[in-house]
Amino acid sequence: MLSKSGVPEKKQIEEVMPSKERLASGPVVIVECFQEIPCDPCYTSCKQGCFLPFEDINDLPRMDFEKCNGCGICIGACPGLAIFIVDETYSENQALLSIPWEFKPVPAEGDIVEGLNRKGETVGQVRVKKVRPSAKKSTTHVLTLEVPKDLAHEVRSIKVKQ
Amino acid sequence: MDKTEILIVGSGPAGLKGALAAAGQGARVTLVERDPFLGGQLVKQTHMFFGSKEHYASERGFKIAEKLGKAVKEDPNINIYENTTVLGYYEDGVLSLEKEGKFSTIKPEALIMATGAQENTLMFPNCDLPSIYGAGAVQTLMNVHGILPGKKVAMLGAGNIGVIVSYQLLQAGVEVLAIIEALPNIGAYHVHASKVRRMGVPIWTSHTVLSAHGRETLEKITVAEIDADFKPLAGTEKELEVDVLCIAVGLTPLTEILFQAGCRMAYIPELGGHVPLCDETLETSVKNIFVAGDVSGIEEASAAMVEGTLAGLKAAYNLGYGRDSYGELVKAARLELDALRRGPAGEKIRSGLERLNLAGKEAS
Ligand SMILES: Cc1cc2nc3c(=O)[nH]c(=O)nc-3n(C[C@H](O)[C@H](O)[C@H](O)COP(=O)(O)OP(=O)(O)OC[C@H]3O[C@@H](n4cnc5c(N)ncnc54)[C@H](O)[C@@H]3O)c2cc1C
Ligand code: SF4
Ligand code: SF4
Numbered sequence: 001m002l003s004k005s006g007v008p009e010k011k012q013i014e015e016v017m018p019s020k021e022r023l024a025s026g027p028v029v030i031v032e033c034f035q036e037i038p039c040d041p042c043y044t045s046c047k048q049g050c051f052l053p054f055e056d057i058n059d060l061p062r063m064d065f066e067k068c069n070g071c072g073i074c075i076g077a078c079p080g081l082a083i084f085i086v087d088e089t090y091s092e093n094q095a096l097l098s099i100p101w102e103f104k105p106v107p108a109e110g111d112i113v114e115g116l117n118r119k120g121e122t123v124g125q126v127r128v129k130k131v132r133p134s135a136k137k138s139t140t141h142v143l144t145l146e147v148p149k150d151l152a153h154e155v156r157s158i159k160v161k162q
Numbered sequence: 163m164d165k166t167e168i169l170i171v172g173s174g175p176a177g178l179k180g181a182l183a184a185a186g187q188g189a190r191v192t193l194v195e196r197d198p199f200l201g202g203q204l205v206k207q208t209h210m211f212f213g214s215k216e217h218y219a220s221e222r223g224f225k226i227a228e229k230l231g232k233a234v235k236e237d238p239n240i241n242i243y244e245n246t247t248v249l250g251y252y253e254d255g256v257l258s259l260e261k262e263g264k265f266s267t268i269k270p271e272a273l274i275m276a277t278g279a280q281e282n283t284l285m286f287p288n289c290d291l292p293s294i295y296g297a298g299a300v301q302t303l304m305n306v307h308g309i310l311p312g313k314k315v316a317m318l319g320a321g322n323i324g325v326i327v328s329y330q331l332l333q334a335g336v337e338v339l340a341i342i343e344a345l346p347n348i349g350a351y352h353v354h355a356s357k358v359r360r361m362g363v364p365i366w367t368s369h370t371v372l373s374a375h376g377r378e379t380l381e382k383i384t385v386a387e388i389d390a391d392f393k394p395l396a397g398t399e400k401e402l403e404v405d406v407l408c409i410a411v412g413l414t415p416l417t418e419i420l421f422q423a424g425c426r427m428a429y430i431p432e433l434g435g436h437v438p439l440c441d442e443t444l445e446t447s448v449k450n451i452f453v454a455g456d457v458s459g460i461e462e463a464s465a466a467m468v469e470g471t472l473a474g475l476k477a478a479y480n481l482g483y484g485r486d487s488y489g490e491l492v493k494a495a496r497l498e499l500d501a502l503r504r505g506p507a508g509e510k511i512r513s514g515l516e517r518l519n520l521a522g523k524e525a526s
Contacts, residue, residue, distance in 0.1 A: 003347045004367045006355030035352040036505045038464065039212040041220040057214050058505025077220045079210035080353025103333055103361075120362025139222075140210070157360040 007118050008034055013153070018065040027070025027087035027096070030153075031061045033080055045077035075100050075142050076134020086152050095152035096129065101141045106131060107160045115147060115155035124151050126158065166192040166241070168477050169257065169270035171248045171419070174202020175463040176455025176470035177276035178230040183474030183491075184274075185239035187484030192268065193240055194259065196247040200234065201227025202278055203456075204463060206301040208333070209326055212351070216498065217464035224305075226463070251422040272450040272477040275420055276470060279413035279434060279456040284318065287373040293380035297327040297410035304334050312406035316383055317341045319410030320365055325350035327408060328358050339402050341365045342385055344392060351507070372399065374407060383407055415457045423451055428521035432514030433459030439522040443476035443492060444469055447525075452477055459518070461511055468499045 002008045018028045029050060031042065036058045043051040043061065048069060052062040075083045075098060087096040107113050107128045115126040130144035147155050168184050170177045173195035181193045199205060207223020218226045234240050246261040256269045281296035283289070293312060295303075297319065303309045315336055317328045320343035328338045341358065346368050348355045355365060372384045372394060387398035414435040421427060425438040426447040437459050438446040445452050452473035455466035472495050479488045503511055 002352050002356070004365075006348060006352065006359035006365045008352075008356065032356070033353055035507070037212060037351050037353070037507045038214075038462075038502045038505055039219060040214050044215055045220070056504055057501050058507065078353075079212050079220055080351065081357045082353045104335070116360060116362065118356065118360050120360050159362075 002034060008032060017153070018063075022065045023086065023088045026089050027068070027085055028065050029063070029068045029070070029074060030084045030086055031063065031082060032084070032156075033061055033078075033082040036060055039079065041077040041079065042074050042083060045074045047073070050074075070098075072098050072134070072142050076140045081140075084156065088149065088152060090146070093149055094146050095149050096144055097126075097147045097152055097155055098142050098144045099156060099158070100134065101143045101158070102139060103160075105160050106141055107143065107158070111160070113145075113161070114159040115145070115151060116157040116159055117154050118156050120157065122159065123154050124148060126151075126155060163256065164192075164266065164268040166190060166268060166270045167481055168192070168272045168274065168474075169194065169268060170274045170276060170474075172202060172276035172278055172455070172457075173197075173200040173231075173234075173242075174276060174278050174455055174466060175204055175226070175230070176278075176457075176466035176473075177202070177274070178227075178234055179467040179470030180274045180276055180452075180454050180474035180477075181234050181240050181470075182230070182237065183471040184478040184483075185237045185474075187475065187478035187487070189239065189478040189481055189483045191240045192243065192270070193234065194243045194246050194248055196245070198245050200231040200242070200244070203298075206298070206305045207326075207463075208305055208330055211463065213462075213464040213502070217467060217502075223463065248419060251419050257419075271481055272452065273423075274452040274454055274470075274473045274477055275457055276454045276466075276473075277416040277419070277457045279415050279460055281409070282412045282414055284371075284409055284411050286371055288376070289374060291374050291376050291380045292378070293376075293405055294374060294407045294409065297323050297408045300406070300408050301327050301330065304330060310334055310336060311408075312404075313337060314339055314404045315406040315408055316371075316385075316402055316404045317408045317410060318371055319343060319412075320345075320355065320367065321349035321410060321412070322351060322354060323413075324408070324410030325354045325358055327410060328363060329354070329361075331408075332358065332361055332363070338363045339404055340385075342369045342371060343367045344370045344388060346390075370394070371407070380405060380407055413456065413460045415460065417457060420446065420451070420453065420457070423448055425451060426522075426525055428518055430459070430514045430517050430521070432510050433518065437518060439518065439525060442472075442496060444473040445476055450477065450480055459511065459514055462502075465499060465502050465511075468495050468502070471495050472499070
């Protein structure tokens, strides 16, 4: 259970997933934020209006996935590091997954690293396609990874061999 | 003896915002901080903050300290004493200060106490072994002085502080073997818990540390599962080889000076211990003595900032400043504070404040 282990349940993840059709039509944001806390920078950072207006700062994010262009700005704005972007249209077997990264070393583009699931277990090897700082002078990076399609909703972190 | 209009003790988010609010109304402020730098807890916070834009959400704590510190230093109405500790309060409203071994006194017309809180400790066999630290101490070592506490750490406490300091240990390249929590649920925001969990750190709820072992310094700890009455379950003991144990089991408001000043106090567990009775603008039972931030109840930097603003506005008002804008500004700040506390995460603080209110009514 999320409140006992820090790992969200399958059901919770399904509830925040964009529809199959939306996933199949291009990059889209996935927001794994399940607890009402006084926090709203996801909403204020997105200029496309994907996050529906917060009536109360404690609201859970509610999404209009149609408006999302996958730009990734919200990833670096979320202090909970709870936002990811998946592009299932990348290739036949692979999807692109963007995650926030605040550790050293920052992997280089082209590196092969271990893909970790929500429990921190290695579930496969992934290739780092793109590395960018989330904003000017920010120390949160956004990593875009090439992942096997069946792991696009499993991998949520990486391990870089030192 | 020095004189000042408003004396603010402590330069965390509450003290800094209080100084800016009072000075903004035209009052002359003296800000006293025992550390050689401004910012309080913010200085150690390398993670992005929650909250909304007005509370600097998405910014890292130390950046917020820099911004507010700069504004305070540039304000001609604010006089800053760093490296200076307030030692005591005398009956005639005089406070004694100590700076590098030299003593002095100061008499303010209004006083805002924004002293924050201190870490709680925990007793178990060998809990006095070297390398058993408060999580805040470890954070200071790492993030202020750049010193690693050790190589393998166990964290006791899965509240926000325990989980965030675990994350910062990971960032510093230290291995965190487990986060151990006596309660059946994680107290930290779940997004924080998930981010350490996906880096491979297990969180053991309903567990505690039974004892520590080691000859000169910490070598290992014994951990066990506990039942609903916090009794260890036989047969669940396991040993963890660690060279550091971090304790993050809550904070207690630093209220000694408020006791000395004769402020009416109440013991409210939800707020962290003894806290002063106070009104909507954080004025205590003693006229012109205010509190703001963690000293009035353990909460968050976002709430501490708004409380600082409220106390600063009211203290200035009491001295005759900002009579025109006071009402509007206080109203806006009160709304902000209520919004922060409205959700489920604010339940503990709400019930604590309710009890404090009741205690206040009984007292009057
Ligand atoms: C690990 C961690 C993570 C946190 N994360 C967040 C977060 O994401 N968002 C959030 O909103 N909050 C967060 N907080 C909470 C936040 O840091 C505190 O609630 C906030 O700093 C309290 O502000 P304050 O001004 O009351 O006290 P403090 O920041 O503690 O400042 C008190 C100051 O008073 C000084 N002082 C004390 N006594 C004296 C004396 N006698 N004389 C002179 N000076 C004195 C101290 O040196 C200190 O500088 C976090 C806290 C910790 C420990
Ligand atoms: S990825 Fe860009 S468009 Fe999509 S929700 Fe985030 S900020 Fe908005
Ligand atoms: S910014 Fe992140 S943690 Fe905060 S509400 Fe939005 S998704 Fe949740």
